[in-house]
Amino acid sequence: MSRLQCRLLAATRTPVSYSPPTHQYVRSFSQTCSKRDEPKRTPSLLSMLPRSIQSTQPRGPPRLGASGGGDMSALQRILAQDSIAKARNQPTSTEQILSNEDEKKEDWGPPNEPFHFHIYSHKHNCHITVTKPNRGAIISMSTGNLAFKKAKRGTYDAAYQLTAYVIDKLHQGNWHKNITAMEVVLRGFGQGREAATKVLLGTEGRMLRDKIVKVSDATRLKFGGTRSPKPRRLG
Template sequence: MLRLAQGLRTALRVPRAPLVQMPRYAHSVQDPAASQPTDANASAAVSEAKSDTMPAKEEPERVSLESAVEFSLPGFTASETVKETESVPPPTRESNAPHRLHVQSTRNNTIVTLTMPTGEPLTNASGGTVGFKKAGRSGYEAGYRAALRVFSRISENQARWRINSIEVLWNGFGQGREAVFRAIMASEGEQVRNMIKVMTDKTPIKIGGVRPKKRRML
């Protein structure tokens, strides 16, 4: 029986795992009870010593707007760029260019139109809008009254439309052409006459071209 028990013990013996050598640390482990200070002064001294020996926690670097602008635009600072943008006045559209007074006089009508320097119309008048009908729209009196109506609107809205100077553009050789010129030279057109800087005749003239239409015989 004794031999049988010894044989069972050898058969059931579990093999042991090989021993692993643990690395040795340079510092020694202190007793936590011995490291605790006995009084308040000692605890304060220990805390100060720890704060001196332990490195301060580095905060993440914050990048300001000025440094970002300086980094992106070498040679310029954010303050300089802001000053430059503030000093530049807002652009004005054709502030020095003169307004245009178009006078179109044909055999059938006389049209006077005031436009901005860029071409947008502001006001207009014609022989028909002042009360003349049919053939009377192309007469002298119709052109004179149309010019006076446009002059009155110019004097009323000069500040709102920012009218500093006017360029007169003539087109056509009808009776209204002479009427508008007389209205400018009259006392009613004195304010407009003082603002006129240039007069241009843009009437198209035929040079060559096709054969004209047969003249109507009455």
């Protein structure tokens, strides 16, 4: 201590106690050690399952001699069911729960509006689009997506294969179960117009043919406007 501090203490004559600053750090260190030594609580196996599965489990205190046995048996039963569902190529319990929630949340539009099967065919290509009642597209493809090139895209065979492929994709997505009414919208006078109708009336369209309630033509016609280009003359 300096001489100035000694004179100040002698003038006040008050007892001064010095506390080493290490006690505060030791206390905080002991507290952190005690927190680390506390055992961590591990969640039960039943709490890790989805809520819908937890609600099916019996509630109440566990039986004597069966602590944790109920959780293990429930988990083993669910895992066995999931493995069987995977072997049969069926959705598991968790996938089914998520898919049901997504179906409930999705809004397809007004219930009176049908699904739409648009067929746009011209001399160079053929486009097919299937939409929901709210005009949201389910699938949209053209003959170019089936590896047809250049002039082959506008042929009858290309449009036939495209329509069959689109209907097969709808069957794989189980859309034939959700579609209750469907409207076929034709546009253009290409070769794909007749090819698509042949597929819908054939064996490929047997699942959707009974659900067609309306057939409309949306071909655009010209009224007035600018003059058309000069027709091509060969020879």
